[in-house]
Amino acid sequence: EKKTVPYSAEPGRGWDGESRYFGASLGAFVDLLGPKGFRLVHCDGNGVNAFFVNMAKIEAGWQDDEFFTTEEIFRPPNFYNK
Secondary structure, rough: OEEOOOOOOOOOOOOOOOOOOOOEEHHHHHHHHHHHEEEEEEEOOOOOOOOEEHHOOOOOOHHHHHHHHHHHOOOOHHHHHO
């Protein structure tokens, strides 16, 4: 699912501590960064951090089939290791 949550400095408009929606979803980041030449390469085990590589900065010759898909890389949120 592709989802973004707009920033608001208004008190009480931040993360409520219960929902899982804050920032942007992995799909939203892939859509944003893909056209800029970045490729998703890893998500940490807690599903909180995603790592992208600027394809222009790595060796030429890498093929799309050498990378995992977004669905394979995705990890669901695991807040506080629960």
